[in-house]
Amino acid sequence: MPLTGIQIFKLLPKTNCGECGVPTCLAFAMSLAAGKAELAACPYISEEAKAQLSEAAAPPIVTVTIGTGDRALKVGGETVMFRHEKRFENPPGFAIIVSDTMDEAEVNGRLERFKLQYERVGLTLRPELVAVKGDSGDAGRFETLVNRVKQNSDAGLILMSDNPDILAGGLKACADRRPLIYAATKDNLESVAELAKSSSCPVAVKASNLEELAQLTTKLTEAGIKEIIIDSGARTIRQAFEDQIVIRSAALNKKFRPLGFPTIVFPAAVTDDPMKEAVIASMFVAKYAGIIVLSDFQGESLFPLLVERMNIYTDPQRPLATTEGIYEIGGTNENSPVLLTTNFSLTYFIVSGEIESSRVPSHLLVMDTEGLSVMTAWAAGKFVADAIAPFVKKSGIGDKTKHHKLIIPGYIAAESGGLEEELPGWEILVGPREGAHIPAYLKAWQP
């Protein structure tokens, strides 16, 4: 359990010198407890207190970084069991497997599919990792493949083998890219730990159950290794699901450090059916995986998984918002209808989806309401005539339409009078309240 402000206060010098930036030691303690200050800001803290405090302040689940630069993947660092309690911090990475026993065409195909990516609410959704498997047993061959993957993509890498010599071959090729070494087991722990230490790369531990897992991570921690990913070894859906929950709960609720690491899972280990594999992966997105290794990527499964991941990892306190502006849906012209809505991403998706399904090309005017939905923004005074009129004027929509008729959401019908007044030359039409009724409305609409 993290220390409370009062517990921290007892360890501070209590001199109220103010050098940390806040006037009193008590205030500083409170800031520390809330995670808003760094212990290092206090110049007079004793070594002993420092040790006690940093032990208590260490996050219950370690954050691990794989890869370097823009594509570096950060996993772990989670602080809650349920997203509504705060938020989930670091979305799980998705990995595609390539093996040194695959032929060249297969490897190329996979590296090509690794590049699949999607734009949504102004974000780019894409996978992060390539897991390179040393199945051939030949370190040279493995090194060559790792090199090829490295040249071919900016992916984060996972080096997969239980043979330390093979792993060493892979590391030689890509240690500078901070790959994840997979895996240390009870049989190779010392040598793989040495590889991780000498290369300063994160390492995964694979055990056959949670108890053994805790023993292995303890040994690695004692050897000075901090960035660890854990694989409980479960290869049935039920056991893997249970392990994810128990690991998270042990780390957060019991502060059990030996399991306070992000996890790695392999949905393909329990099925050969890619559809089923994708559904299992969707379970792990919601329930706590740190890295999800898939046998392959296909658009039909990767896309929904990436979107699900974005959804589940959205901060419940900060709704996703889309960019303000004019969205042209279909082949619009100056006679096309003009609809107004807010920039809450869900509102935008629903309204734009309904316009698309109506097949009536339309201008959708999306106003920045700080990510609030139509009714919430209206109730908060952010989506009212006084705010909408200036936005419509500066949006430039006036130049794109001949008819100057603006369709506003049915829920803000009360604003139509005010808008008519503030937007001379415009006719304000009250559209449907529900998105589902937009297609019928648009089909009947005449300029």
Add this chain to the structure above:
Amino acid sequence: MTFEIPKTQYSGQIREITLGTGNKAITVGGETGYPFYLFEGEMPRLPQIAMEVYDAPPDEWAPAALEPFLGVTNDPVAWAQKCINDYGAEMICLQLLSTDPNGLDRSADEAAQVVKRVADAISVPLIVWGTANHEKDTEVLRQVAEVCQGKNLIIGPVEEGDHKKIGASAIAYGHTVIASTPIDINLAKQLNILLGNLGVPDEKIIVDPTVSGIGYGIEYCYSVMERMRMAGLTQQDDKLQFPIICNIAKEVWKTKEVHIPTEEDPALGDAKKRGILMEAMSATVVLLAGGDVVIMRHPEAIRLVREMMAELTASQSN
């Protein structure tokens, strides 16, 4: 090092309610732990999947969604029978789309006759879902309740604005009501209380938290459902201990992403598989949050979800 599995302290149980009548009646609920957390709680039975049937031929369905039902879409009775006989449906959800005043606006009389024909033709539990238009649903569902007296249909959505009249009919004719609120735990609790005050027995209420699919706000219903389960199971909130129903298929299959043909956007992969996976994954997510009845469409998506549930609850070999 001894490692003890940390366990949640549960203090409540989800109510068990029975849907339908006779030997095909189905009991749902009864959980004493979070969904599929079998190491610390009981899940006496698997959640149920109800298959959708529409009361009018659907237009603008994605080809993948339509394909399994070709030939029966203009006959709700044949459609329901196909779901039961060919796809093993253990429950049917009749979506009364044609009663929508903004659409075909079919009369309550007509709708009630269709429901009665389907109800008489099948013996599995029948869910009857209106259009969420208060006036129309009141008219339609009251008539449905009357003509199907004693069949213990599951009727809804019953919202605060129409709960009195529909609730009273459900009580009078022995049906279960779907208490529907817009993704808000407090509103859900309030409606459950209102229905209780009206005299709807606890074992005749199932809760619809309003769900949406992946990409369309699934995170909202996910968290609302998790909060309901937390309140019901760990905080003794007996007004949030009702089973949950998720009308997810129609949300998934109306999205833009399931309608894009394979050749239009190759990065999105195979259109049919994409639609199936979007439905199966969305269903999986709401099941993990606490769904007890999930309304689904595509037989292949249903197969995937059934397998998933079976494996999540498979007996442990070690």
